[in-house]
Amino acid sequence: MSVALSNRFQGGKAFGLLKARQERRLAEINREFLCDQKYSDEENLPEKLAAFKEKYMEFDLNNEGEIDLMSLKRMMEKLGVPKTHLEMKKMISEVTGGGSDTISYRDFVNMMLGKRSAVLKLVMMFEGKANESSPKPVGPPERDIASLP
DSSP states (O other), rough: OHHHHHHOOOOOHHHHHHHHHHHHHHHHHHHHHHOOOTTTTTTTTHHHHHHHHHHHHHOOOTTEEEEEEHHHHHHHHHHHOOOOHHHHHHHHHHTTTSSSSSEHHHHHHHHHHSSSSSSHHHHHHHHHHHOHHHHHHOOOOOOOGGGGG
């Protein structure tokens, strides 16, 4: 799929098209979850799915629709919780049920909406709460003339 794109487009254009395709694919999966009766009693489901999609796209490094070991490693480091290779393999196995070496978007959403508390889910929830409680400052710090050297 991506080979055909790279022959016609290069650089930012190809990347933009890959991201758009991935976004459409994940939006379709979100629609399936919205129509699923199993999740009909879930509070704020559309907002949660939109947040899950955004977070998933951020860490799907190869835009293939799956988070592999290296993407998970980057995610954990960015969240400030670096893990060993074996810990990450165990996390992937927890999320996928041992059936895959990568985390698909469906697996990711099932984990986040599920009742089981996987390590990855706890880290993602902690990261979300940390972002809510401490807003990042915008722009340079406010200074007055007296504080200048």
